[in-house]
Amino acid sequence: MTTWHDIGSVQEIPVQGARLVKSSQFGDVAIFRTVSNRVYALADKCPHRQGPLSVGIVHGEKVTCPLHNWTLDLASGSATGADQGCARVFPLKVEGERLMLGLPTDHA
Numbered sequence: 573m574t575t576w577h578d579i580g581s582v583q584e585i586p587v588q589g590a591r592l593v594k595s596s597q598f599g600d601v602a603i604f605r606t607v608s609n610r611v612y613a614l615a616d617k618c619p620h621r622q623g624p625l626s627v628g629i630v631h632g633e634k635v636t637c638p639l640h641n642w643t644l645d646l647a648s649g650s651a652t653g654a655d656q657g658c659a660r661v662f663p664l665k666v667e668g669e670r671l672m673l674g675l676p677t678d679h680a
């Protein structure tokens with residue numbers, strides 16, 4: 573089951589940037605906004621060595637980790653190219669101007 577949380581407006585996220593949402597259960601969640609105004613939510617931990625994806629470089633529908641330059645697909649969280657790994661993806665939806673982050677409520 574998913575509980576939806578109002579985390580602010582889309583405009584609060586810089587284009588080609590990110591902001592952090594803190595979750596006591598799931599840790600830091602990075603909310604990304606692309607140049608085409610799409611938004612994505614990923615755990616703020618690179619699957620390589622837990623680098624902070626929220627300060628990575630957003631390009632197209634991807635983010636490049638600031639530590640060792642892995643590039644992750646924002647929709648799937650998966651590393652691209654030869655790298656293997658996946659950041660956790662959280663559901664995110666836009667209702668009017670508001671961003672709603674979905675966090676599981678039935679996890680163990």
Ligand code: FES
Nearest residue numbers: 618621623637640
């Ligand atoms: S921690 Fe992200 S590429 Fe190494």
